Every structure is written in structure tokens, then in C-alpha cells.
Amino acid sequence: MRRFFTLILLFILGSNLSFAQDNYTDHTIQKGENVYKISRQYGVSVNAIFELNPGSEDVIYAGSTLRIPNSSNTSTPTYNTVINDDNISNYVVKSGETKSGLSRRFGVSINLLEQQNPHIIAMLQAGHILNVDKTIKENPRTAKKGEHYVVKGETLWGIARNNGISLAQLEAANYGRLSEFLQIGQTLIIPTKDSESSTDEGYLVQRGDTKFQLAKHFNMTIAELEEKNPHTVPMLMAGHRLNVDNSDVNNSEEIPNTNEVAITKVDSINTTNGYKNYVIEPKETLFGLAKKAGMTIEDFTNLNPKLLTSVNNGDIIKMPINPSQTIATTDAVDTVDTVDTVDTVDTVDTNTKNATTKIHSNKNEALFTNLVTETSTGLYFYSPFSSEELGSSEERQKMISINADFQKYIDFFQGAQVAIDSAKALNLDFDVTLIKKNIAKSKITIDSPHSKNAILVPFIDNKSNFPSIESNTPIAIIDIESNLVSKDSINVYRSIPSDTIQKTKTLNYLAKQNANVIVISDLNNARNKGLILNAIPDAKFLKVDNAGFFKSDALNNELSTDKLNYIVFDSEKTIVLLNTTTALMGKLSDHNIQLVMLESSLLPKQSEVSDMRFRILQLIFPAITNPQNKEDITAFEIKYEDEFSSKPSQNAILGFNVTFDILLRISQNSSFEDIINTTLSEQPHLKFDYQKTTDRNYSNTGIYLMQYNSNEGMIELINGN
Known part of the structure; x- marks a missing residue:
């Protein structure tokens, strides 16, 4: 037994000795590498490499050796963080934190926070270590040339206007400083009118800049640019400050011909x-x-x-x-707009229906042709989040932990951000403002400097809580699945086609085809019987049992042998759909049959029902989004994934399409209502065809009427009209 314990002791001692000898690896630095890249290669933290290699936080040289700690023996460095009434010591900045949020948490001004931590002036980053001594008197800050010191009452729009630059230029120059509301005492960079941002402190990255473009401009390779600016390795962002001094770069080095092509x-x-x-x-x-x-x-x-x-x-x-x-x-x-009368839902009065016409242009040609970039507009979002909460990942997560339903708002605003970036690429000038939802307020007063404004209202769960809006200039309320009704003299535009519009447009199409219409349901009275009979008075109704089986000869008695038979399926049960379609396919040899669904929500998942049944029966169904517009949809998805590292959800898709369409519409040389009344538009996923339903309310009636086709996969039937 004693010998056994001796062996264990020797094994432990030997293991400890082995760990002590092999707790790091030597790495020879290659040209173009930086500490961040090397840390990713070995799966260790940057700070762990800095601890083993004093001075590497300042500069490293190709050919030198770095000691890399073994990942199994490294851990996140611990700091003795102390936060009390007078001092903040060794506080490690977390992802999503902002200067404004930290200044409030610590009870100090942003000026004092930056004064004692000058490494965060250009941009606050996760991993920064903060120290603040509150007993030290704050030095008053004066703006240097090319800077602006924010005082009470100022806005971004006003600062941009006073300095003769656009809001987009100001935002790009201060990308890392504007994650939330403008703060009193904050220092902003004022770019020149042509946004040329090379200064003694380096180059300020603008929106649209690329590493390749900047490397060529400053006569260096991308690897050399990243070596001098390791913060750009994961992603180059507008607002980054770059060291572009190429005095130590071998300028005689040939740049590959593949790079030469692009200049x-x-x-x-x-x-x-x-x-x-x-x-x-x-x-x-x-x-x-x-x-x-x-x-x-x-x-x-x-x-x-x-x-x-x-x-x-x-x-x-x-x-x-x-x-x-x-x-x-x-x-x-033909670039000349053609006029066509559009069918409207039953809620539209006859006079409006007959008088209303729309310009059917090549997608958004009419909107792009008349864009106004000289004047700015106002875009407002009504949200359960404040700007601070939306701009902080920590605050967003906290809100979601309270109510998981808040995730759809985050997705919506991420889609809207892509739309905002796209609109700025068109040189549109607008201000974006968040209005935090507060049920205690019965009225919101908007004092806007713009002649045209829109307020987007997504996903209100109780429309009775939506406050009345009072604005000094024209404003439109854009409803996104909120079911609002105008209370005041302000128009409400419902941007997502309702279920009733989907059903009505599908039935209107069937009514024009001179076909035999049979409605299949598993209820004594089909759910949409009144709507169906209003559009197709001679429609026939058949009931199946709970398993989807017909009574003997019931289907045969209703099918026509000399006319097209539309079978309208009106049930939510998958088993009923399976057995009904099986029975219908058995009748195809003697009858011309096509299956119809009045709502896209009735379509089952492909894992439940193969779409081969739909191809055989040439299923017709309404869709809010266009499943065939693959090029446009792919372009949006690539942009979204680049921005947020995830695929867009349905709510993100709504956020992009509605926001971008509204920005185009309020940036026209006509009034917003005139554009709504005269112009169709089509974004990557959604079609926008607004029709007036009551005096102050409009509904988007733009749907796609799709049909499965055995030869072509899927086709669109006459734009859903």
C-alpha cells in the first residue's frame, strides 16, 4: 500500500513538472500577423499573450518570437475590480457597454471618464480597463479644431446643419460614439464637407470604405494595414481610427496584379x-x-x-x-408608367374603388426617379425599447429575459437598420428617433424640423394603449401588425396585408375564371363561408369527417366533367389535407382539378406534407412575400448576415421592407399621401399597394397570388389582381 501511494505521489510531482515545462509554445511571428490573429490561431486571449510577452501590446515584429500560453492552462485574467463612492478600479468593459451607460453607473460625466481613461476617447471597446478617481477635479473640456462639445438642447441634426455637413457624414465620423442618445458634454468629431478624414491622429473610416480600397489609397497591403490596426482584423467599421503611416512599409514591394485590377x-x-x-x-x-x-x-x-x-x-x-x-x-x-385599375377589398366604398388607380412601374422606378436628397425628413419608431436599451446587448438581453416576445422588436429594428443604411447609400437625408412606449402617456407631441415625417408602429399588443399623436408638421402613422385605427387627423397606413385581403383577392381571381368552385371543410359551416359566397354566390360546400374522408359519392356528385374544378381547402388539420388531396389526385384522370388555399398560413411545413401533392394539384395560394424574387432576397440576406451574423427572421424581413419603402416614399417631390394614392412599389419581399378604406385609414392590398406548376416549380398569377 505504501508503495502504491509513493507511485501516485511521484506521478503528481511528475505531472506538475511537465506542466511547468510545457505551459507555453514559441511562435515565430510572420509578416502581416498581429497579436489578435495569433490569439485566435491558438485559442487564447490577447491579454494572456501580453502577460507572457511584455511590450507586445505596443508593437511586434516579423521574425521575432512570441510565447503563447497553452489554452488548457489559460483562463480569463482576473482583475480586482473595486467600485465604491470615490473610486472605480480595474473595471473590465463588457461587450455592449457604452460610455453613457457606464458614466451613469459610476456617477461620473463622460468627460471625466474619458479624461482619466484617454484610451477610450476614440472608441470604447470590450476588454478596456477603466480606472476613475472621483476625488480628482474634472477639467473643463474645450473643443479642439474639428470637434464639437455638446451642450444642452442640441441635436445631431442641428449640429450637422450648423457645420454645413449632412447627418450621415456626422454619424459616420462618430460611429463609435453614437450608440444611444446624444449626451451633454460629449465631444463629437466634425468631418470636412467632403468627408476627407486624414488627420494627425490617423484616418477616420467612413461608411463604404473597404480594407482593399484603403490599403491601395495609403500604398500598403491589407496585411500591413491590419498589422498597424489590429482592431480592424475582425471587421472594419465606420468610425475606426487608422494608423496609416507607411514610412516603415517597403514601398518597392509589388502588389499582386489581382489587386491592381480594382484601382x-x-x-x-x-x-x-x-x-x-x-x-x-x-x-x-x-x-x-x-x-x-x-x-x-x-x-x-x-x-x-x-x-x-x-x-x-x-x-x-x-x-x-x-x-x-x-x-x-x-x-x-417601356419606361412610361401604365395605369391599371386595381381590385379592392369589400371595405372600400364604390366611389373610391372606381376612382383609385395605380402606377404600375418597373418595381420602384417611379420612386427612384423622383427622390429628393436636398431636404431632410423625420423617421420615428414607437418601441418598448429606449435608444440606450436597444443599443446595449446587455440591456436587450435583460429585456428579453423579462419578456421573450421582445425578441421580435429586436429583429425588426435590425432589419430596419439595413434599410436605413441602404437609404443613406442613396444619399437620402433623414433623422431617426426612437419613442419609448409608455402606456401612462395618452398623448405624444412631436416637434419636428422636417416638412415630412413618418412614425413606424410595430407589433402593438393593445391598440387602445397607443397614444394620440400631435405634430407641428405633416406626419403619417405606419402600422406594422398593430391594427391601429386613426383617432386624430393623422392618416394610418396598415403596411402588412390582412388575412381578409389575402382571402378576398384570391376569391376575386377565382370568380373571374368561370370555373366550378367546391369548398372543402371539416366544419358544418366553413370558416369563410360568408366571404366566399359574397365573391362566388354559386360555390358548393362539402364537409369531410375528422380524418378527411368524404361521404360515399359526395365528391363525385359535385365535380364537373366539362369545367375546371377549383377545390378550396378550408381546414387547419394536416390529416384532413393529406386524405383530401389523396382523394382529389384519384379523380384527376376524369376531371380537371386545381387545389386552392385562401390563406398562406394554411400551408403545412414540407416535413409534414410533400409539395409534390401541391405540384400535381397545381395549388393556388396567396402570399405576402414573393418566393420567386431570389436575387433581391439573397442580396438582402447577405447584407443582413454580414451585419448581424445570423439569418434574418420574418420580423427582420418586415423591418427592412417596410422601413425602406417608407423612406423612399417620404423622400419624394410630392406629398406622402399623393405618393400612396398613385404609386405601387415592390421591395425584395413585399409589395406595397395602399388603398383607402375609410377617411383616415389605408391598407396595403399588395399580395402575390402563386401557383405550383409541375413544369416550372411555381408561377405568379397576374400579380394577385
Whole structure:
């Protein structure tokens, strides 16, 4: 037994000795590497490398050796954080925290926080260590040249206007400082009017800048740019300060020819299809590029799908070699708007229905053509979040832990952010404001400096709690699944087509086809019987049992042998759908049958019912989103995933489509109501065709009427009209 314990003791001692000898690995630094990259390679923290290699936090050199701690023996460094009435010591900044939030938490001003922690002035980052001594007197801050010291009552819009720059330029120059409300005492960077941001402190990254473009501009490789600016390795962001001193860069080093291609105005010419590569210049817009190409915006975005999401300075796109020739040889797309009468739902009075017409343009041609960029507009969001809560991941998580339903608001605002970025790429000028939902307030007064404004109201759970709105300038209320009704003299625009609109438009289509209509339900009275009979008075109704089986010969007695038979399925039960479709497929040899659903929500998951049944029965169904618009949808999804590292949810899709459409509509040279009454639009997922329902209320009636087709997969039936 004694020998056994001796062996165990020797094993433990030997193990400890082995750990002591092998607790780090030597790494030879390669050109272009930085500490962040190396830490990711070995799966250890940056601070752990700094602790083993004093001085590496300042600079590292290619060819030198770094000691890398073994990941199994490293842990997150611990700091003796102390927070009391007079001192904050060794506080580690967490992801999502902001200067404003920390200043309130510690009971100090942002000025004092920055004064004692100058490393956070340019940008607060997770992992920064903060120390504050409250007994030290705060020095009054005076704005230097190119800066602005915020005082009470100022707004971003006012500061931008007073300095002769756009709001977008001001926001880009202060990207890391504007995660929430403007703070008194905050220092803002004021860029020059042309946004040229190279200073003694380095270059300030602007929206649309890329690493490749900046590396070429400052005569260095991307690796060298990242080595000098390790904070840009995970992602280059507007507002980053860059060290662009290339005095120590080997300027004689050849840059690969693949990089050379992108710096010329015309990079290469594809003689087989008549297009050349073109680099987008600063301040160019989609409308201007399409005009330069001699193409309609629709044709130009079909050629360059990524432009549907945003127009980015430095991006490479396709441009016709000979614009005039393109116009002559392209399949003719008539750019003159054609007028067509649109069917409306039953709630629209007859006079309005007969009088209302819409411009059927090539997607958004009418909106893009008349964009006004010289004047700014106001965009408001009514939300359960304040700007601070929405801008802090910690606060968002706290809200979700209280109510999981808040996640849909976060998704919506993330989609809206992509829309806001896309609108700014079109040079639209607007202010964005969050109004925090508060049921104690019965009235909200909006004092806007803009001549046109819109307030977006997503997902209100109790419309009776929505306050009345009073505004000094015209404002429109945009309802997103909130079911609001106008209380005041302000128009309410319901942006998502209701279930009733889906059903009515589908039934209107069936009524025009001179077919035999049979409604299948598992209830004594079909759920939509009144609506169906109103559109198709001679419709027949059949009831199946709970398993979806017909009574003997009941189906045969109602089917027509000499007319098309529309079978309208009106049940929510999957088993009923399976057995009903099986019975219908058995009748196809003697009858012309097509299946119809009045609501897209009745479509089961593909894991439950194969869409092969729908192809065979050529299912017709209404859809709010267009499943065929794959290029536009893909462009949006790529942009969203780049921004938020996740796929967009349905609520994020709503946030993008509704926000972008409203920004286009309020940025026109006509009144918002005129644009609503005269212009159709179509975003990547949603169609917007507003119809007046009552004096102050409008509904979007834009749906897609789709049909499964055995040959083509899926087709759209006459735009759902």
C-alpha cells in the first residue's frame, strides 16, 4: 500500500513538472500577423499573450518570437475590480457597454471618464480597463479644431446643419460614439464637407470604405494595414481610427496584379457580353449609375443584384461598354408608367374603388426617379425599447429575459437598420428617433424640423394603449401588425396585408375564371363561408369527417366533367389535407382539378406534407412575400448576415421592407399621401399597394397570388389582381 501511494505521489510531482515545462509554445511571428490573429490561431486571449510577452501590446515584429500560453492552462485574467463612492478600479468593459451607460453607473460625466481613461476617447471597446478617481477635479473640456462639445438642447441634426455637413457624414465620423442618445458634454468629431478624414491622429473610416480600397489609397497591403490596426482584423467599421503611416512599409514591394485590377476606372472588358467592370465612386447613387449605364433601374439592378441592398463606394459592378447601344439592343421595357385599375377589398366604398388607380412601374422606378436628397425628413419608431436599451446587448438581453416576445422588436429594428443604411447609400437625408412606449402617456407631441415625417408602429399588443399623436408638421402613422385605427387627423397606413385581403383577392381571381368552385371543410359551416359566397354566390360546400374522408359519392356528385374544378381547402388539420388531396389526385384522370388555399398560413411545413401533392394539384395560394424574387432576397440576406451574423427572421424581413419603402416614399417631390394614392412599389419581399378604406385609414392590398406548376416549380398569377 505504501508503495502504491509513493507511485501516485511521484506521478503528481511528475505531472506538475511537465506542466511547468510545457505551459507555453514559441511562435515565430510572420509578416502581416498581429497579436489578435495569433490569439485566435491558438485559442487564447490577447491579454494572456501580453502577460507572457511584455511590450507586445505596443508593437511586434516579423521574425521575432512570441510565447503563447497553452489554452488548457489559460483562463480569463482576473482583475480586482473595486467600485465604491470615490473610486472605480480595474473595471473590465463588457461587450455592449457604452460610455453613457457606464458614466451613469459610476456617477461620473463622460468627460471625466474619458479624461482619466484617454484610451477610450476614440472608441470604447470590450476588454478596456477603466480606472476613475472621483476625488480628482474634472477639467473643463474645450473643443479642439474639428470637434464639437455638446451642450444642452442640441441635436445631431442641428449640429450637422450648423457645420454645413449632412447627418450621415456626422454619424459616420462618430460611429463609435453614437450608440444611444446624444449626451451633454460629449465631444463629437466634425468631418470636412467632403468627408476627407486624414488627420494627425490617423484616418477616420467612413461608411463604404473597404480594407482593399484603403490599403491601395495609403500604398500598403491589407496585411500591413491590419498589422498597424489590429482592431480592424475582425471587421472594419465606420468610425475606426487608422494608423496609416507607411514610412516603415517597403514601398518597392509589388502588389499582386489581382489587386491592381480594382484601382482603375475601367478594370476589364468582357467582349463577349458587352460589359466592363466599373468601380463605384464616392457619392454616386443608384439612379445616377443606372442613368450612366443607359438602363432602367430594374434592368441595372438585375445586372448588379447587390445594388438593391446598398451602393458602396469602391464596389465593383458591371457597366455596359456602350450605353447608347445597350438602350437599342436591350429588350424594350417601356419606361412610361401604365395605369391599371386595381381590385379592392369589400371595405372600400364604390366611389373610391372606381376612382383609385395605380402606377404600375418597373418595381420602384417611379420612386427612384423622383427622390429628393436636398431636404431632410423625420423617421420615428414607437418601441418598448429606449435608444440606450436597444443599443446595449446587455440591456436587450435583460429585456428579453423579462419578456421573450421582445425578441421580435429586436429583429425588426435590425432589419430596419439595413434599410436605413441602404437609404443613406442613396444619399437620402433623414433623422431617426426612437419613442419609448409608455402606456401612462395618452398623448405624444412631436416637434419636428422636417416638412415630412413618418412614425413606424410595430407589433402593438393593445391598440387602445397607443397614444394620440400631435405634430407641428405633416406626419403619417405606419402600422406594422398593430391594427391601429386613426383617432386624430393623422392618416394610418396598415403596411402588412390582412388575412381578409389575402382571402378576398384570391376569391376575386377565382370568380373571374368561370370555373366550378367546391369548398372543402371539416366544419358544418366553413370558416369563410360568408366571404366566399359574397365573391362566388354559386360555390358548393362539402364537409369531410375528422380524418378527411368524404361521404360515399359526395365528391363525385359535385365535380364537373366539362369545367375546371377549383377545390378550396378550408381546414387547419394536416390529416384532413393529406386524405383530401389523396382523394382529389384519384379523380384527376376524369376531371380537371386545381387545389386552392385562401390563406398562406394554411400551408403545412414540407416535413409534414410533400409539395409534390401541391405540384400535381397545381395549388393556388396567396402570399405576402414573393418566393420567386431570389436575387433581391439573397442580396438582402447577405447584407443582413454580414451585419448581424445570423439569418434574418420574418420580423427582420418586415423591418427592412417596410422601413425602406417608407423612406423612399417620404423622400419624394410630392406629398406622402399623393405618393400612396398613385404609386405601387415592390421591395425584395413585399409589395406595397395602399388603398383607402375609410377617411383616415389605408391598407396595403399588395399580395402575390402563386401557383405550383409541375413544369416550372411555381408561377405568379397576374400579380394577385
